[in-house]
Amino acid sequence: MSIIETITDVNNAFLSRRELTCNFVGLGGKLKSLEGVDMISKEFKLDGKVVVPMRLKTQVGKSLVTGTFYVYDDEGLAKKHINPTIFSRLEKSKAKIAEADAAAKEAEVKADAPAEEAKTEEKSE
Numbered sequence: 001m002s003i004i005e006t007i008t009d010v011n012n013a014f015l016s017r018r019e020l021t022c023n024f025v026g027l028g029g030k031l032k033s034l035e036g037v038d039m040i041s042k043e044f045k046l047d048g049k050v051v052v053p054m055r056l057k058t059q060v061g062k063s064l065v066t067g068t069f070y071v072y073d074d075e076g077l078a079k080k081h082i083n084p085t086i087f088s089r090l091e092k093s094k095a096k097i098a099e100a101d102a103a104a105k106e107a108e109v110k111a112d113a114p115a116e117e118a119k120t121e122e123k124s125e
Contacts (some may be wrong), residue, residue, distance in 0.1 A: 004043050007066070015081060018071040020044070028063035031056060034093055036067050050075045052082055052090075 005023040012019055020040060024031055033053040041051055055068040072078040079087060 004039060016072070016074075016077060017081070020069045020071060022067055022069070024065040024067060026063050027065050028058050029065075031065045031067070032093070034090070034097065036065075037069065040067075040069050044071075046071055049073055050078045052078055052086065054082075054086075 003025040005025065006020070007023060008019070008021040010019045022040065024036065024039070033056055036053055036056060037051045040046065041049075050072040052070045052072070053067060054070055055066075057066045058064070059066065070078070070082070072081075
């Protein structure tokens, strides 16, 4: 499991957001933006807030990722301040994850079906 080290935690009152910069130790090249958002949300207890990953930078020669995240209370304000392409990329990532989960569940159902058919055939004989 990785360790999250907080580098900066700034409350930007002018833009009504919280700006977090953290180091993720031991996740060099393995951390995805949505996984980083989940980890930050759990670490700082940001339930019900909009967390936007702005930058993930892997340090050269180290297994360290530095991430910058913006935390908003209101999603409308976040969409007003941040470039729309960032939100479209996040939506694409969420859609891919949802498709992968659906495919995994479908594969489990197909794997369970032949086993159940074999059991019913054995009982009928």
